[in-house]
Amino acid sequence: MSAIGVIGGTGVYDPSIFENIHEESLMTPYGEIDYVQGTYKGKTVIFVARHGKDHTIPPHKINYRANIWGLKKLGVKFIISTTAVGSLNKNFEPGHFVLTDQFLDFTKNRITTFYEGGDRPVAHLDVTNPYCPELREIIETVGKEHNLSIHNGGTYVCTEGPRFETPAEIKMFHMLGGDTVGMTNVPEVNLANEAEMAYTTISMITNYAAGISENALTHGEVVEMMGEMASQLKALILGTIEAIDMAANYAAHHRMAEYGGFKL
Template sequence: MSAIGVIGGTGVYDPSIFENIHEESLMTPYGEIDYVQGTYHGKTVIFVARHGKDHTIPPHKINYRANIWGLKKLGVTFIISTTAVGSLNENFKPGHFVLTDQFLDFTKNRITTFYEGGDRPVAHLDVTNPYCPELRDILQKVGAEQGLTIHNGGTYVCTEGPRFETPAEIKMFHMLGGDTVGMTNVPEVNLANEAEMAYATISMITNYAAGISESALTHGEVVEMMGDMAAQLKALILGAIDAIDVDARYDAHNRMQEYGGFKL
């Protein structure tokens, strides 16, 4: 049976909401990952803490390839990822949720593909729809039923981090059409697509970005807002897990068909 993957922080994962919990590790060609596997209403769910168990891995050092390869090896066909973001759009307010549909990549030093030649030939990923529309629609419907303020669509600007952005950078990103800004969604989204998994991101808006906010941003403020939104986020994820048909197959599951499909 296909599994559902959840990628997020420690604030997302709550052992009490799953059954048959066990923690495991898996060695991949790109390094080892730790994960938690359980069930929810009969569906297998695998959780990966993007920043590590104790949030010790900064955005630019996350082993994105190991995480995605590992989830694929474990049978995951659907991924719900979570991110905390700043807003560049006055209509996207702190406390709102955004289901990203496009991204702008301003990362600098990250490996963004599995297809580097050699054993895995060069390939060119189509990212017209990098975030699975069908999965986003499920999340939108569940969020609306739960009374959340949830925007289905928005452009995520991914920066290298770990520093926050300057007001000048935020101004540029806004001019380019960015709606939210964060540090972790790229290359994760690209790798998930190469691995032919349906991938969607739930972004929690924790603050307005630099130059838009009236005061300087602190990490503590971000963490506080994440805590305030944690219960809503968990309910949204669980509702989506219930609503996902694990036997469904979308375009995302055949994205690399031109290259013979993704092989482990």
């Protein structure tokens, strides 16, 4: 069975948009995950709440390896992840969607790989195209059909969190080419690629980053904007699920071929 995985970030926990849903848990070598399984248009969908269904897990404590390993075990072939981000780019306004195509990793204390030696060989992941181009094209098409403000391409700066960034850090990230900033996309994107799943991120711009915004940042403002964008996001996710060809075979599905492929 092939499935589509949806990883919901801040403010995104609504598996009721799917049909025939039931809650399950799965033990992985990295810990237990909770997930919701359902269907949409005859396709199996696995939903994981990145921060837990009650938003109790901060970004630096998320068990990224368990989530990705579990999705792979459940037959997921494509992953649509969602993130709430601040903007460093005046062209990317609050209320817009960004389909990230590159990242800058400023995390500090996270395990970023399944390949740590031992049972797995030493391996070096190619991340020339970390976010599946084919999935991004599908999402862009769906977004335009819904008349959404959507940008196909942008560099996501991932920070350790859970604090927001200083204006000095934001200035540095902007000078380095960053377009958006968040706390959760790395190592998730790397692990999904190691596990040979086609991965893409829909970033929802909730605010301008510190030093760009005139006001101090609050988590409440992020959640408020997420609420305003929720119906658009649901339409984007459902339209993408409907448009995905479950038989599609992308380069992302063979990312680790040099090392004999990813094995559970």
